Amino acid sequence: MVFDPQSLAFDARGLIPAIAQDATSGEVLMMAWMNAEAVARTLGTGRVTYWSRSRQAFWIKGESSGHVQHLVEMRVDCDRDCLLLLVDQTGPACHTNRRSCFYTAVRDGEDIEIMAPVA
Amino acid sequence: MVFDPQSLAFDARGLIPAIAQDATSGEVLMMAWMNAEAVARTLGTGRVTYWSRSRQAFWIKGESSGHVQHLVEMRVDCDRDCLLLLVDQTGPACHTNRRSCFYTAVRDGEDIEIMAPVA
Numbered sequence: 232m233v234f235d236p237q238s239l240a241f242d243a244r245g246l247i248p249a250i251a252q253d254a255t256s257g258e259v260l261m262m263a264w265m266n267a268e269a270v271a272r273t274l275g276t277g278r279v280t281y282w283s284r285s286r287q288a289f290w291i292k293g294e295s296s297g298h299v300q301h302l303v304e305m306r307v308d309c310d311r312d313c314l315l316l317l318v319d320q321t322g323p324a325c326h327t328n329r330r331s332c333f334y335t336a337v338r339d340g341e342d343i344e345i346m347a348p349v350a
Numbered sequence: 351m352v353f354d355p356q357s358l359a360f361d362a363r364g365l366i367p368a369i370a371q372d373a374t375s376g377e378v379l380m381m382a383w384m385n386a387e388a389v390a391r392t393l394g395t396g397r398v399t400y401w402s403r404s405r406q407a408f409w410i411k412g413e414s415s416g417h418v419q420h421l422v423e424m425r426v427d428c429d430r431d432c433l434l435l436l437v438d439q440t441g442p443a444c445h446t447n448r449r450s451c452f453y454t455a456v457r458d459g460e461d462i463e464i465m466a467p468v469a
Contacts, residue, residue: 232461250369250378257376259369262432274456307461308451309444313381315452325428332427333434337393342351342426 236270240312246282247314251324254303254317260324261332263290265314270305277302279318298322323349355389359431365401366433370443373422373436379443380451382409384433389424396421398437417441442468 241247246264253260263281265273269289272280279300283290293299299321306315325332327348334346360366365383372379382400384392388408391399398419402409412418419437426433444451446467453465 234456234459234461248367248381250381252378259371259378259434262367262369262427274459305456306452306464307454307456308381309446309448309453310451313451315378327428329428332429332432333425334428335426337353337424337426340353340393342353345425 234274236267236274238311239267239270239307239314240310241267242312244284246284247312249279249281249314249316251279251300251316251318251320253320255319258331259333260300260318260320260330263292270314273302273316274305279316293321296322296326298324300324353393355386355393357430358386358389358426358433359429360386361431363403365403366431368398368400368433368435370398370419370435370437370439372439374438377450378452379419379437379439379449382411389433392421392435393424398435412440415441415445417443419443 239247245266249265250262251260266282269280269282279292281290300318303317323330329346329348336343336345358366364385368384369381370379385401388399388401398411400409418440422436442449448465448467455462455464
C-alpha cells in the first residue's frame with residue numbers, strides 16, 4: 232500500500248509525536264512532533280524534519296547545530312498516531328549536548344542525572 | 351532532588367507521552383499517555399499504568415491480556431514533557447499480538463508489515 236502522510240492520525244493541532252531512536256545502538260534519543268508536511272519532507276530528503284511548536288516552523292534537526300539526523304527508516308504504530316524514526320545521529324541529539332534527551336532517571340524517588348554532556 | 355510527578359510538563363489535557371522500551375533488547379514497544387497519578391502509580395507499584403484517552407480511565411497494562419509491563423526504570427527528558435520507560439515486557443506489547451506496536455515500516459514509499467503476530 233502506498234504510504235500517504237495524510238493517512239496518519241494527527242492530533243487536533245495537526246501533529247503526531249515522533250520518537251527518534253539510534254538505528255545502531257537502539258538508544259532512544261528524543262521525542263518531537265511532526266505535521267504531515269514534516270513527515271513528507273523527512274521521507275523526501277532523508278533529513279529528519281520536525282515541526283517546532285514553540286517557533287511554529289519547520290525544524291530541520293541539526294540545521295544550526297550540525298547535529299543532524301539522517302533517516303534510516305520510518306515506522307508507524309498500530310493506531311497510526313505515533314512514529315518511530317530509526318536514525319543515524321551525528322553528534323549529541325539533545326540541545327544540552329547530551330547524546331540523548333532522556334538523561335534523567337528516577338531512582339529511589341530521586342531525579343538522578345545519568346549522562347554527562349559530550350565534551 | 352526528590353522526584354515529584356507534578357514537576358513534569360503535562361499538556362493541556364494533563365497528560366504526558368510515555369515511550370515503553372524493552373529494557374533488555376532496546377526495542378521500542380509502544381507509546382501511550384500518563385497523567386500525574388498514573389506516573390505515581392507506576393512508580394509506586396512497579397506495574398506500568400497509563401491513562402486511556404478513549405476510556406478516560408487508568409489502564410494497568412496487561413490487566414486484561416496478561417501482557418504486563420514491569421517498570422525497570424523511568425527516565426525524563428530535558429524538557430520534562432516526555433517519559434521513557436524501560437520495561438520488562440511479558441508477552442507482546444501490542445493489542446494486535448505483535449511484540450511492538452511499530453510493526454509497519456515505510457519502505458520505498460510503501461507501508462510494509464515487518465512483524466507478524468506472536469503465534
